[in-house]
Amino acid sequence: MSKIESNVEFVRKEDAPVLPPPINQVGLIGWLWRNGISSMINFSTITGSIQSVLMILLTVVVLYLGLNGIWTLVDFAFIQAIWSDADELKRLACATTLQGGSLPEEWFGACWPFIAAKSKLLIYGVYDIDEIWRVNLTYLILLVGIGWVVIEKMPYRFHVGIFLLVIYPIVAFVLLTGGNLEIANSTLIIMILVSLLISVFCFLIYRGFLGEGFLAAYTVFNAIRYLSIYITMVTIIFTSDFGLVTVETDKWGGLLVTLVVAITGIVASLPLGILLALGRRSSMPVIRLLCVLFIEFWRGVPLITVLFMASFMLPLFLPEGTDFNKLLRALIGVTLFSAAYMAEVIRGGLQAIPKGQFEAASGLGLSYYQTSRLIILPQALVLVIPGIVNTFIGLFKDTTLVLIISLFDLLGMIQSSFADPNWSTPVQSLTGYLAVATIFWVILFSMSRYSMFMEKKLRYEH
């Protein structure tokens, strides 16, 4: 420095040495330093000292509260907990001397045999015992499928993903309900005729018989054609007899209901949300208005109201004698409800895409659908992964609300099992809630971590 000040001319003769970093910059010490210690040892000024003392006190208090909480939990769930009930004592296995059991008076721990005894109820509800293999098979396919898609090294991940989205729902439906739906033959024939008609219509458009205007929208009509064929085929499969005993949805419960509601909601709400978000930004006023109305309606009512309406009001409006499955009604309610939220999340992503992207795409001659599908959505969806997963997680937790229309999901099942006098102890409900909370946490935390991983993986250099 002084050289430069005394003399304008300066020429470096040799490179300045490259030095190792100060000790408080790297390693464990560096980490501790950056994350706390540095704010606790500044005693050079009065304000600094006060700050440091406060920081030390705060750290001690927070550490104490945190560790205390963790200790209480560990003590309850592991150390004091009763793990087995070999003698089939049921409630007495988890009771203190005063309550008629043999445990010391100050004992306070989880009663895991209770959960083990109720595990069937928690996982399958009151599904027919002989048919439980069907639920297991459904769970197994799902687990293997998701695992396959999630693990990057697996081959054919894309195909497995398509299988999960397109074919698995049909398999799951047939396995879980038994298929063999009763639908009038006339309805089936009408469905087949409609898809045939749409196909003929598409063919005419493709050949250009209906003019350029229709030809421009061929992609849309073609999509409708495939959808109608898919729906018709699915209906035919659903009405076929696979020799499986019908299990009414009233008998479903626990994790089965939770997963059915959550996964259907998640899988159906994303595409619906994308369509709504695109519609809300459409240049066609009617479509825009419809989408805005839909979104604002569903966002304006609480989910509980939606479920109540679906369960108790809807039958009043439907023609007499129409029996509309309760679970199905809840599914539709939950799906439409989360689709509205999903639409707004995705719209946020669409708005973040610079106008130049649309211009470049249309400048190259790409159509609106091509631009949306190839340019805009891939970017927008990656941007809003945190928001999408947030909605998924919210949806998953909201499934517990189906309790109020007397569908028994995990939480509902455990609550109803509290009524079992064989297991009634003071720790019964705590153990039950702890178990359910753990199951939810494990599923949701993995979703959250996976989304963070995806976010990192899909982030391209800007």
Next chain:
Amino acid sequence: MEKEMIRTDASPKGKNGDHVIEIVSMNKWFGSFHVLRDINLSVREGERIVVCGPSGSGKSTLIRCINRLEQHQDGIIRVDGIELTEDLKKIDRIRSEVGMVFQHFNLFPHLTILENCTLAQIWVRKTPKKEAEALAMQFLEKVKIPEQASKYPGQLSGGQQQRVAIARSLCMQPKIMLFDEPTSALDPEMIKEVLDTMIELAQEGMTMIVVSHEMGFARQVADRVIFMDDGQIVEQNEPESFFNDPKSDRTKLFLSQILGH
């Protein structure tokens, strides 16, 4: 010397080719603001036109009207004999024949350089992927960045990105190229590489309309320089006369401002 060579060599059609763009008494408004006023312009095949003028003079809007990124409300625009109307089919046809290069490149950041170049070929031209990639590599070589083909736009410098954007447009084998201030978002040392690419393109006889303040480029390449102010074409001339002997006071003022420093 150089510019003489270019003109005689590369633009045989420049003086007497067919009109590929015709704009007749075209008017455009943004809301109630009259942004383009009574524009009349015809461009011959192989002609190179540089449009300059102060900011807000409507230069960008003018060339964006040519491929219908903006709609005009009055008058006629005819591109390659097709009149620009509401008809979406015609617009798509014109857009695939008119390449556009933007100030901010507007590459697709989620696609690799090669994918950026093949996307429109595959989806608009329905070219098989292999052929599309071969053509894309050919044009990437032309803009001298074939080795970056598998990278993402964010990994490239501004100049390289703009050259990719040019290659992306060329892959559609357009008849006309529009450049909307292609160098104004670039660092000074990168301007040259982009201009060189454009000069090369001009030498091959591409019809070009370039909105730019690169007066050196205009002198060297343009057949005609157009000066716009307040939404109107104020003056147009051959570069030599335009720069050395501007007729209107507004042109003189503008030239003194941009050439003065």
